[in-house]
Amino acid sequence: MSEVAPYQLLIFDWDGTLVDSIGRIVEAMRVAALACDLLPRSDEAIKGIIGLGLPEAIQSLHPDLHEPARVEHFRRRYSDAYLALEAEPSVLFEGVRESLELFREQGYQLAVATGKSRPGLARVLAAHGWLEYFDITRCADETASKPDPRMLHEILGHCRVAPERALMVGDSVFDLQMATRAGIDSVAVGYGAQPLSALREHGPALAIEAFNELRAWLVARTHGQSIEVGSYVG
Template sequence: MPNSDYELLIFDWDGTLVDSIDRIVAAIRHAAAGCDLPRLDEVPIKGIIGLAIQEAIVTLYPQLTGTQTLTEFQRLYADHYLSLEATPSLAYPGVAKTLQTLHQQGYRMAVATGKTRRGLDRVAACHGWSALFETTRCADETASKPHPRMLLEILEQCQVAPERAIMIGDSAFDLQMAHNAGMGAVAVSYGAQPVQVLQQYPHCLMIDRFEHLLPWLNHRP
């Protein structure tokens, strides 16, 4: 058994495990251009990473709410992102080795992501990580972050109490979702949102490199 207060580790995907941020920004801008919408600075685009895609789009372009253009934007985004992901986004340094080590040490692991089910299953298989995660939840099959539903569903399926699980993510949505579910959270500083934003939300730890998660977990009293 792990030498830790936690038995279940729940990870965000984009910006936490894989460096896909620039591709998401590029796909949003491509879709906006295709819909004759203004090109946005990367800061607000990075600020919506982690949300379900429709919620992300209407956050950036509120005028699209309830319109056919929203559907077209989503299609253009998905097609362009898929073309960019023909070669999957690289894992951040230390992620692959650390995930394997955590698995070997007996930690149970899961994913809670704003990706679609089809997108997550494809990229998890490409990285060879599918078998590492006991369960996963995606934004197109449950409530979008920061609503706690996807975490509560994972906890129920795994039969783990909130205090025995922790969320690891790179966005305010991840940290607030964990808080809403009664869980602790670890923030990673290298993803989509800057440290000064993350510091405004509840978290137990902030790490600059993914592998720093290991010693913190394994030296918990």
Template sequence: MPDYQLLVFDWDGTLVDSVARIVESMRAAADACSLPQLDEVAIRGIIGLGLPEAIRALYPALESEADIAVFRQVYSDHYLCLESTPSPLFDGVLESLLAFRAQGYRLAVATGKSRRGLDRVLAGHGWLDFFDITRCADETASKPDPRMLREILAHCGVAPAQALMVGDSPFDLLMAHNAGMTAVAVGYGAQPLTVLQEYRPHLAIERFAGLGQWLGQECNRERREVGEHAVG
């Protein structure tokens, strides 16, 4: 049974309730660029990717780098306006993260956000020094490439088998699989568990607090197994 040491979290849709703002900002950028409006399901389907990759996935006909840059700028400006009040944490996130730290877990973030965007929202929550390490799509490779997870593992000196990735998108789960890490799906963010189960996560939860409960059960099971082996 793995002895987990490192917990890595996606940001949008996993720790913070920001999916609706992402959808609204994508639609505002599409309007500004005279592009067709896509339904919410399509937009939710790209959450987790880096912004350039997300734009290309939604609008493959948008080939000019200049046009993509305009889309990115409108999206970023609109999202920044909405984030004048930071997106709220999901229920149970703060309490659980504080408990994980107290229990000795290393904590990290792996996100499709830009470094500038993540640092801004971390500052808004007073969390600039909260995590051991954070990695963003614009400073490494976009999900589902495992590069950002490998960089986090190297920084923390933790083996893949001793780490897990928690996310709300298929890209999070695929990235975890590609890095050889345990994948945990949350069903309250960008995608429901009916979609995420297709990517075979090790654990699927509907509430963030369920992660702490499961980790506690895993620890208790390990202690029992060690005790039984010692007695035997």
């Protein structure tokens, strides 16, 4: 008889994990900096803050930006630039839609834990026809920003799942740090904001370069098999 899958709940970051939006975030941050007469940070520096809530991201990139009015101006210019770039919503990574449908059929609960704002997530969920798709979604503007584990605790409570039965999937160190602090296993994806070389330092259970590798790993675990995926054996 096949073994029971160890996880009941799959929690996903949004940008850089489910959707290919990192380039647009980088560009919008550069536009906002120029509009505020600030020196734009490098692409790598901007990618390094993706996953944080917007206030925390701005503070990390531009620590000398203190005046509330200037911070709000930056936030608005970023939001305007990002919305313009998202006139056509960022596409899902290959295999995401099919994999999520399979996970749902297999009985997993599905959740999103993101640094996006609630209005921003609602907009992109609607664009993909997913407003009612996930069991719960949590955003940085309605709870604590990553890597604080509060949003994961809230997701676990809503889904009534123990930490050891949940899995966090993300592309930033903040995702993995948050998972560790919540006592949750994590999966590092290397096709988003940050490279696997940085993410591996945070002890993910799995590291992948394509979303379909997650599906293969979970299917194998369901049947008590061991398969090689990327640089890890699950």
